[in-house]
Amino acid sequence: xxxxxxxxxxxxxxxxxxxxxxxxxxxxxxxxxxxxxxxxxxxxxxxxxxxxxxxxxxxxxxxxxxxxxxxxxxxxxxxxxxxxxxxxxxxxxxxxxxxxxxxxxxxxxxxxxxxxxxxxxxxxxxxxxxxxxxxxxxxxxxxxxxxxxxxxxxxxxxxxxxxxxxxxxxxxxxxxxxxxxxxxxxxxxxxxxxxxxxxxxxxxxxxxxxxxxxxxxxxxxxxxxxxxxxxxxxxxxxxxxxxxxxxxxxxxxxxxxxxxxxxxxxxxxxxxxxxxxxxxxxxxxxxxxxxxxxxxxxxxxxxxxxxxxxxxxxxxxxxxxxxxxxxxxxxxxxxxxxxxxxxxxxxxxxxxxxxxxxxxxxxxxxxxxxxxx
Amino acid sequence: xxxxxxxxxxxxxxxxxxxxxxxxxxxxxxxxxxxxxxxxxxxxxxxxxxxxxxxxxxxxxxxxxxxxxxxxxxxxxxxxxxxxxxxxxxxxxxxxxxxxxxxxxxxxxxxxxxxxxxxxxxxxxxxxxxxxxxxxxxxxxxxxxxxxxxxxxxxxxxxxxxxxxxxxxxxxxxxxxxxxxxxxxxxxxxxxxxxxxxxxxxxxxxxxxxxxxxxxxxxxxxxxxxxxxxxxxxxxxxxxxxxxxxxxxxxxxxxxxxxxxxxxxxxxxxxxxxxxxxxxxxxxxxxxxxxxxxxxxxxxxxxxxxxxxxxxxxxxxxxxxxxxxxxxxxxxxxxxxxxxxxxxxxxxxxxxxxxxxxxxxxxxxxxxxxxxx
Numbered sequence: 001x002x003x004x005x006x007x008x009x010x011x012x013x014x015x016x017x018x019x020x021x022x023x024x025x026x027x028x029x030x031x032x033x034x035x036x037x038x039x040x041x042x043x044x045x046x047x048x049x050x051x052x053x054x055x056x057x058x059x060x061x062x063x064x065x066x067x068x069x070x071x072x073x074x075x076x077x078x079x080x081x082x083x084x085x086x087x088x089x090x091x092x093x094x095x096x097x098x099x100x101x102x103x104x105x106x107x108x109x110x111x112x113x114x115x116x117x118x119x120x121x122x123x124x125x126x127x128x129x130x131x132x133x134x135x136x137x138x139x140x141x142x143x144x145x146x147x148x149x150x151x152x153x154x155x156x157x158x159x160x161x162x163x164x165x166x167x168x169x170x171x172x173x174x175x176x177x178x179x180x181x182x183x184x185x186x187x188x189x190x191x192x193x194x195x196x197x198x199x200x201x202x203x204x205x206x207x208x209x210x211x212x213x214x215x216x217x218x219x220x221x222x223x224x225x226x227x228x229x230x231x232x233x234x235x236x237x238x239x240x241x242x243x244x245x246x247x248x249x250x251x252x253x254x255x256x257x258x259x260x261x262x263x264x265x266x267x268x269x270x271x272x273x274x275x276x277x278x279x280x281x282x283x284x285x286x287x288x289x290x291x292x293x294x295x296x297x298x299x300x301x302x303x304x305x306x307x308x309x310x311x312x313x314x315x316x317x318x319x320x321x322x323x324x325x326x327x328x329x330x331x332x333x334x335x336x337x338x339x340x341x342x343x344x345x346x347x348x349x350x351x352x353x354x355x356x357x358x359x360x361x362x363x364x365x366x367x368x369x370x371x372x373x
Numbered sequence: 374x375x376x377x378x379x380x381x382x383x384x385x386x387x388x389x390x391x392x393x394x395x396x397x398x399x400x401x402x403x404x405x406x407x408x409x410x411x412x413x414x415x416x417x418x419x420x421x422x423x424x425x426x427x428x429x430x431x432x433x434x435x436x437x438x439x440x441x442x443x444x445x446x447x448x449x450x451x452x453x454x455x456x457x458x459x460x461x462x463x464x465x466x467x468x469x470x471x472x473x474x475x476x477x478x479x480x481x482x483x484x485x486x487x488x489x490x491x492x493x494x495x496x497x498x499x500x501x502x503x504x505x506x507x508x509x510x511x512x513x514x515x516x517x518x519x520x521x522x523x524x525x526x527x528x529x530x531x532x533x534x535x536x537x538x539x540x541x542x543x544x545x546x547x548x549x550x551x552x553x554x555x556x557x558x559x560x561x562x563x564x565x566x567x568x569x570x571x572x573x574x575x576x577x578x579x580x581x582x583x584x585x586x587x588x589x590x591x592x593x594x595x596x597x598x599x600x601x602x603x604x605x606x607x608x609x610x611x612x613x614x615x616x617x618x619x620x621x622x623x624x625x626x627x628x629x630x631x632x633x634x635x636x637x638x639x640x641x642x643x644x645x646x647x648x649x650x651x652x653x654x655x656x657x658x659x660x661x662x663x664x665x666x667x668x669x670x671x672x673x674x675x676x677x678x679x680x681x682x683x684x685x686x687x688x689x690x691x692x693x694x695x696x697x698x699x700x701x702x703x704x705x706x707x708x709x710x711x712x713x714x715x716x717x718x719x720x721x722x723x724x725x726x727x728x729x730x731x732x733x734x735x736x737x738x739x740x741x742x743x744x745x746x
Binding site for chain 1: 377378381382383392393394395397398399400401402403404405406407409410411412414419420421422423425427428429430431433435479486487489490491493528529530531532535566567568569632635636637638639640641642644704739741743
């Protein structure tokens, strides 16, 4: 039977030259979904349009009253917290843009075979909950602690290894206040939907989605660095399978554009009429505040600065940008790129890595401008 | 420019032998999404988990007060109805299972190149609105009317043809009361989300999704049969491109199973422990009430009847079924099939058609039973 497990739960691999997407990638694409890019018009992503990525099944929790979040490990007092009890703490709400670490993966050559995102694995919500540091303070972290490990109720097999979904944060990040990590129980003022972690999830503003552990049931303070599958095998930037690699952490800058005009059903090519077209979109970075967005209407040959709206007090949420374009008949490729205060700029060329993580190469939007399509 | 339009908006085609999914199919799969099958446990599909298929962009309607639904054509009195005015009519709520006509398409060989669904393009919601026949009565349908045409605000190009999304129903269906067609403004007691047709959509219980026109802005009574693109070009059961074909109408019977145990991330193969496993799922048919569900645990070689819950007054919603299975170590392929009162039964072998419509061949769920995966 071990042989069969190894046959159905295989090592990570790269697609061959010109290899189309397989049934396995389609199985993931049919159940997970991105943000339809026209929904970038909304400050807050409407329900059901925020991207979703679940490694295993969405746990079924028809009644949350029995749910307990255990806080233990290297603490002075273990805690057992119900969702109702967490709602009794002073509530904090943060507007946060989340992005999947694998966003952009399916655009890479060769293509890492996994959830095949193009550029749409993002979304913004108001998350309400209790700061993690409040709970850790209450439990009393021991002086030998180094990592905080978060366990979700989602359970499955990945590359031959059976596991609960589990990730860690360094103690300094877990107890920090910039960003302030939340144990969240509400999304946009409503209880969490099942696919977003009902009844409890972690929210780590500025970090890629893998850190925001959903269906959170255990917080364990550890005195050794956590080396579980999702920390030391998955979610590493590697060139070769044997590399130790760099961990995936904070979100690289990205600007996305609302594709202008209207689409062809199958190719999603856009059609616009000649004249003034307002290009708009959103930009974010988890590494430092976004300081500028530039737009190209000639496939990256030249760039013009776009208008960028203020943060409006939401450091961890995307910011709206816009740019006026005078469309003339012909074919165009529109691009936008963001830069942040730490000097990070989106690359026009992709920086390949084996897992297909953090590919923030600029979005390319083919547009056909014609008087009467 | 016409040449370029024809190049980006191409005729329907079939994938070649062993041709993997292309960028175009992935573009659709990344923005549309199915029901994660574990969500079949819910009577009512939770927000965001109901399948979504939009041909073009989701229209942006930040303020519905300016929205008007026009009722005209072969009527005595044209109507112009705001969403607020529609909420003033006596409200009707119906629990309806919707399924995309293209569900099962990506399992066909050869594969029609379009939205690549496996089996998950379904969902169930409580829809609230005004019966269409109430509005048509108020407008006064003229005696020469034959079809009622519905126009959505979604606009795009498909196979070279620019269009608003538009579908019709025969007058008898539009004014009938079994099923009762609704102009709906609410889903599960909340205003429609953008992707489900906000602010107004049609709900045609028992019919595949293409009939449930979203972002409904025009109802036109016609004295000739409607021959628009989505009626006479798309959504026809054809073997050859030149065939006139049969229109896609009511939903063929289907049973779906909650995949038991837990999954492998990439292959979605299921793992279960030996012993008693409750298999459960949902079954529906738009053609006649479901009369039975059978389960096979040997890839369709033998079948046992499953327990089927009553309709609970919801003729147009799926019904829960369950079956107890004693899993023994080894590999198994689980199947379920529904039959309805009209004698329709799900086929084990697929009935191929060129558009990939109404493929209700039985779902196959590979399971590996092992003591310690």
